[in-house]
Amino acid sequence: MAGANQKGIVNIDTIDGHQKEGLPKELRDELDKLEKQFTVTTEKLKEITKRFQEELEEGLKENGKNIAMFVTWVLGFPTGEEKGSFLTVDLGGTNLRVCWITLNGKTKDKEHDIVVKQDSYTMPGELKTGNASDLWSFIAQSLQKFIEKENLTATPNEPLPLGFTFSYPAIQDYIDQGVLQTWTKGFDIENVEGNDVASQLRSAISDFNLSIEIVAVINDTTGAMIASAYNDPDTIVGAIFGTGCNAAYMDKISNIPKLKGKEQIQNLSPDTPMAINCEYGAFDNARKVLPITRYDENIDADSPRPGEQAFEKLSAGLYLGEIFRLIILDMHDRNLFLKDQDITKLKEPYSIDTAFLSSLEDDSTDSLTQSSETFKSDFNLTFTEPELNFSRLLAHLIAIRGARLCACGVAAISRLTKTTTGHVAADGSVANKHPRFKKRWGQALGEILDWSGEDINKAVDETGAPIVITSAEDGSGVGAAVIAAMTLERWRKGHDAGIKGDGFEKVSGR
Known part of the structure; x- marks a missing residue:
């Protein structure tokens, strides 16, 4: 993650290389508060991953656990x-x-x-x-x-x-x-x-x-x-980083206690590989370790299934734009943003998607003209230059947190299976279309798994870290x-x- 050290702490003056110093004091103060809420340190990542692995193991032992760990009856690789x-x-x-x-x-x-x-x-x-x-x-x-x-x-x-x-x-x-x-x-x-x-x-x-x-x-x-x-043949995990988030991996049936006594496995060797569909979007539904903000709580409360898919609602593409929208609305309500403007269109739930945030992050036009035109055409809103800069920095914060959290699931699987190298075959719009996701994800994975500084740099540069994302x-x-x-x-x-x-x-x- 450019703009952060190897402990995951975002530099107080920049976010992903973009300066905060030009912001008015009230916007800078607000961004500092949000930065504290959305920054996930290396220590926090490791705490999350430890609990993640525990929930994976619980799901292998019996049905009905938080992370389901569904057996698929796909026996081995092709x-x-x-x-x-x-x-x-x-x-x-x-x-x-x-x-x-x-x-x-x-x-x-x-x-x-x-x-x-x-x-x-x-x-x-x-x-x-x-x-x-x-x-x-x-x-x-x-x-x-x-x-x-x-x-x-x-x-x-x-x-x-x-x-x-x-x-x-x-x-x-x-x-x-x-x-x-x-x-x-x-x-x-x-x-x-x-x-x-x-x-x-x-x-x-x-x-x-x-x-x-x-x-x-x-x-x-x-x-x-x-x-x-x-x-x-180097594929070790299949992952989805898109509208939702999830992963699958291969494990021996001897490592799946809940299969014991099943008629279907009676003639199978204990070493037979079985594909496991983790369904780990439900990780930490009890909300013991995830860094949940009040905006995340609002999304959960208004969702069709409150209390479910806690991890997904913090990290998946369906929700990143909605987090951004809720923060902007909150700031408007406190008269910090878009003063004296009609925000009717912005009040529509899920009217901002992850593609919009990606384009905002990647906007290289002078004075963020491209983003300004999009806000005007889509929402009939006129953003000041400081508001545009704030919006881009906010998009960075939300996307960085999402990418870093996404690394925890694969890190937990790697720890569970004692896998140190291989390819994570990833599908989904966030993994394959967001311009910085792989770099941020790779750095976070290296922090969790205690890679050397050289290997973390390889992850950031996308030049061949021990575990890398490939396109599914x-x-x-x-x-x-x-x-x-x-x-x-x-x-x-x-x-x-x-x-x-x-x-x-x-x-x-x-």
């Missing part, structure tokens, strides 16, 4: 030789993405030949708080449109195999089903929680007379990890296809641990 054509669908936060993915194996140059055809379908906003029937009908109808557009052929006796990316907390006794525990990311759809989402989607698929067989239900973190491992190879699409291929191959060989397999006979020969 060989890299998986082949076949697969339909995939990804239920995201804003869009539904449908793909037809063909895995052709490796070329002569030992690169993978992957062909992806895809379409996105905008989800009506009312679906997020509607009912189950409307949700599954929308997905089935989108699948129907895609199949017709791509002229995909299938029959009831030879259905299309589908990998379903469902990135919400779900318990899986089998890889081809998943029981939703609780909605996250602002979703609150009736009659889905406590039910098998694969079964509900199958019913809608049947209603639309589609010849599709759901082969695997996966989380996007697991998909990110497997998709990247398909090409990169389309976990929601390619990852789902690779996992579907792995699952079908296991089924064909009679290795059906964790596979329910209703209807698999029809797709096993495709």
Whole structure:
């Protein structure tokens, strides 16, 4: 993190290299107060990571713990030789993405030949708080449109195999089903929680007379990890730093006490690797160690699930812009900001997103003209130059805290598994589009894991630290296809641990 020493303390006169000295006293005083609230020191990071690891271990011991540590029945990494054509669908936060993915194996140059055809379908906003029937009908109808557009052929006796990316907390006794525990990311759809989402989607698929067989239900973190491992054997974790935050990693089933006595593992070696979907956005819901401000408390209180996803609400992309908005509103209410201006548009919840904060941080125009024009066009607000400078420094503070907190989850997994090197395959807009996230995340990770100064500098310079972020190879699409291929191959060989397999006979020969 530029602008901070290796103990994570932000320089009192600068934030990420930008000067505070030009601010009027009342704005500088306010920024100093916010700086104290949002700075996360190395000592605090280590305290958070220690508790993080404890909660990961608790989740491995039994179900119903704060961090769920869901078993996925993805047994091991791909060989890299998986082949076949697969339909995939990804239920995201804003869009539904449908793909037809063909895995052709490796070329002569030992690169993978992957062909992806895809379409996105905008989800009506009312679906997020509607009912189950409307949700599954929308997905089935989108699948129907895609199949017709791509002229995909299938029959009831030879259905299309589908990998379903469902990135919400779900318990899986089998890889081809998943029981939703609780909605996250602002979703609150009736009659889905406590039910098998694969079964509900199958019913809608049947209603639309589609010849599709759901082969695997996966989380996007697991998909990110497997998709990247398909090409990169150094992959150790799949992570999402976007609208939400989460990670997946591989552990031996002997290290998962809650699997003891399960019928599904009776024929498996204790050393069999199992992908674990952590669902660690719920870390520290008891709020014992997280540095929570009153703005974070406001976000939680107004969310569909107060008291849940505590970690996510401090660090994920869905919330960073909202934290910024609430601070600006608070300052306006105290007559410190945007005096005598109509802030009606700014009062709309979540009207500022993380992309806006990224552009504000990265604004290199004279007097921040670009940001000034955006505030004017989007909110009909005229910011003074000191207000613009304050806003950029505030965006830095919020993003720095988010990136540093995001490092705690991967650090805890590294400590848990005694992993010291490797690649964290990351997907999500924050990881891949924010201009400074990787540097800040890497420095914080090095501070927690006690890297040498040289290795921390490598992390900041993005020049090859012991553990680095790599861009995930389309976990929601390619990852789902690779996992579907792995699952079908296991089924064909009679290795059906964790596979329910209703209807698999029809797709096993495709």
